Amino acid sequence: MSATLKQLQGENIPDDYRDANHDTVFQVVSENGDEFFFVDELEAAAKVVELTSVTDDVR
Numbered sequence: 001m002s003a004t005l006k007q008l009q010g011e012n013i014p015d016d017y018r019d020a021n022h023d024t025v026f027q028v029v030s031e032n033g034d035e036f037f038f039v040d041e042l043e044a045a046a047k048v049v050e051l052t053s054v055t056d057d058v059r
Contacts, residue, residue, distance in 0.1 A: 003051040004029045005044055 006027045008014075013025045017037045026044035028036040030051050038044040 001031045001051055003031065003048045005048050007041075 006029070008025045008027055009023060014037070017025050019039070022039045024039070026038045026041055028038070028044050028047045028051070030036075036044075036047050038047065
C-alpha cells in the first residue's frame with residue numbers, strides 16, 4: 001500500500017486542524033484516501049511506515 005506525506009502551513013491547513021500554537025501540520029493520505037493529520041513530523045512518518053509496511057498476511 002502507498003501513502004503520501006505532505007507538510008501543510010498557513011492557509012493550507014484545514015480549519016479543523018489550525019491551532020495558534022502550531023504553524024505546521026503534517027498530512028498523511030493512504031492509498032484508499034484516508035487522511036491523518038499530525039503536528040509532530042515523527043508521528044506522521046511513523047504513520048507512513050505503518051501504512052506502507054508489508055505484513056505476513058500478504059502473500
